[in-house]
Amino acid sequence: MKKVSLLLSLSVVSLAMITGCLKDKGFEDQKYGIQIQSDRxxxxxxxxxxxxxxxxxxxxxxxxxxxxxxxxxxxxxxxxxxxxxxxxxxxxxxxxxxxxxxxxxxxxxxxxxxxxxxxxxxxxxxxxxxxxxxxxxxxxxxxxxxxxxxxxxxxxxxxxxxxxxxxxxxNKYDGKYTLKGQFYHPTVANRGFFTFSVEMQTSGPNSVKMFWPLADAYAHGWTAGGTPTFFGLQEPEYTVDPVTNKVTVQNVAAGATTFYTMAPGYNSRYDPATKTIYAKWGYNYAPGPTFDPAANREWTDTLIYVGPR
Structure with a gap:
């Protein structure tokens, strides 16, 4: 019995020593261990x-x-x-x-x-x-x-x-729009009219850049055989003359090599009464410029304002 008592006594002393070791500075400084705080x-x-x-x-x-x-x-x-x-x-x-x-x-x-x-x-x-x-x-x-x-x-x-x-x-041209348009390409069959929802996002005091949610990209959509598509490295930006409301469109994609010309004979403009943008533009025109059916790529846009984005 004395031997058992001695062992029990040693165990109690050892436990006390271990408990004392746990009360170290690192624990108390909350560097490790589970801490319960009352701070608000x-x-x-x-x-x-x-x-x-x-x-x-x-x-x-x-x-x-x-x-x-x-x-x-x-x-x-x-x-x-x-x-x-x-x-x-x-x-x-x-x-x-x-x-x-x-x-x-x-x-x-x-x-x-x-x-x-x-x-x-x-x-x-x-x-x-x-x-x-x-x-x-x-x-x-x-x-x-x-x-x-x-x-x-x-x-x-x-x-x-x-x-x-x-x-x-x-700017005042920024917002969600319904894009109704037509794209001309000399070698693509079944190209035609299209209607897409787009965003025109402010890019300058009088400029907006087209964002196409369907492609999740700055791009101008068109259809080939009824399938929506778009050209890479083409990001159309529409600029409105604040005095005349005339509209010009240019490709502002980084690294772009294709740039646009406004279609001759078409009144590209912004109508402030209806918040509608009318624009016709493209590339590969013949000198003049004049439309070249063998080479032209050309968009005709009506952008109808829907509301703020």
Whole structure:
């Protein structure tokens, strides 16, 4: 019996020593092991990627949704939390974007955002742009927002305290369109009329580039034997003269070797009353230019505005 007691005593001592070894600095500093924390924190969930919005170029106000503020807490969000935010243009500069002019927009609510009791996320901030018609579509603008403080004992997650909103300006020709057209090719049988849904995406103050969702590419579709197809390395860009509404089309694909000529005798134009683009253009025209049935490739487009994209 004495031998058994001695062994038991040694086991207790060994267990105590092992337990004591577990209480080391690495464990207590949370470098390893399972840790249970009671910290409460607020953050921008969108901080890692930021937010990108596109706004129309217009003189009247437009409002879009922005980021929300979230919390992590050990009390299941039983209390209301008030979070103070502030604009931070340093984020805009660091990203190489252009800060919006002072007074050109408002954030709401600001400077206090409320996470209601029982919820983990606030309502999204609203960004109201007062007048975007004076902004340059060739520039990419930005708004930086940082969390400054929070009540209720909440800390600020230092790695999720800043969010950058990237703003693209869409010109007045930008949008979703129904493309109705015809393509001429001298050696392709059963070419004919086609109807596609396309997007015209801002590429300059008065220019839009055609994006064809069916091909998931910047391209101009046509049909061969009833089958939709398109040419590679051809990305048509439509430019509208703001004074005359005359339309020109050119291939802006990187590495392009094929370039366009507007069809002679056709009134390629933009109709502002109906937001319709009419254009006829192609390549391999004879000198003049004149249409050459043996060589020409030619599109005739009617682009009917459907709505914003």
């Amino acid at each position: 924190a607020v953050s921008f969930p969108q901080a890692p990627t930021g937010i990108t919005v596109s706004v129309n170029s217009q003189s009247t106000a437009q409002t879009l949704s922005g980021p929300a503020v979230a919390r992590e807490a050990d009390d299941n969000g039983s209390q209301e939390v008030k979070v103070t935010i502030q604009e931070n243009n340093a984020l805009v500069t660091a990203a190489g974007l252009t800060a919006l002019p002072s007074g050109s927009y408002t954030l709401s609510p600001s400077p206090t955002v409320v996470i209601p009791a029982g919820k983990t996320v606030s309502d999204q901030l609203k960004i109201t742009f007062n007048n975007t018609s004076t902004l340059d579509p060739n520039k990419t603008y930005g708004i930086g927002i940082s969390i400054a403080s929070a009540d209720g004992g909440y800390k600020i997650a230092s790695n999720l305290k800043n969010v950058l909103i990237t703003i693209n300006i869409k």
